[in-house]
Amino acid sequence: xxxxxxxxxxxxxxxxxxxxxxxxxxxxxxxxxxxxxxxxxxxxxxxxxxxxxxxxxxxxxxxxxxxxxxxxxxxxxxxxxxxxxxxxxxxxxxxxxxxxxxxxxxxxxxxxxxxxxxxxxxxxxxxxxxxxxxxxxxxxxxxxxxxxx
Numbered sequence: 001x002x003x004x005x006x007x008x009x010x011x012x013x014x015x016x017x018x019x020x021x022x023x024x025x026x027x028x029x030x031x032x033x034x035x036x037x038x039x040x041x042x043x044x045x046x047x048x049x050x051x052x053x054x055x056x057x058x059x060x061x062x063x064x065x066x067x068x069x070x071x072x073x074x075x076x077x078x079x080x081x082x083x084x085x086x087x088x089x090x091x092x093x094x095x096x097x098x099x100x101x102x103x104x105x106x107x108x109x110x111x112x113x114x115x116x117x118x119x120x121x122x123x124x125x126x127x128x129x130x131x132x133x134x135x136x137x138x139x140x141x142x143x144x145x146x147x148x149x
Contacts, residue, residue, distance in 0.1 A: 005041040008034045025066050033058030082133050089129050089143060096122040105138055112138040
């Protein structure tokens with residue numbers, strides 16, 4: 001009886017350590033199943049019943065509670081470095097010509113080598129939007145400026 005409870009206790013501690021190191025909300029449900037199996041072992045349940053309770057409780061908690069908890073603990077991804085540049089606007093400082101492999105844009109305080117996303121030439125001083133970054137090149141398209149009447 002106590003050997004089975006000790007086994008489930010060791011298993012529960014293992015699952016808690018795994019969860020603490022991964023924070024995936026996966027192992028914690030197996031730790032809860034282990035806790036139920038410990039209680040069953042201390043009450044004198046057969047080993048097959050302990051295992052059944054472990055799997056049943058773990059599966060039910062995993063299926064029912066994990067999706068709900070993941071919604072609340074999902075980290076918000078903040079765009080940093082290059083990711084923050086995508087979608088930003090800047091001005092062409094050297095005319096962009098993909099065929100001649102020329103062009104630069106100023107994005108914030110930095111100068112970037114630029115290419116046209118569509119392949120069209122973009123003249124100097126044109127307002128552009130960054131579509132993507134590949135290596136050290138910014139791929140841009142001209143911004144259509146609406147006229148005010």
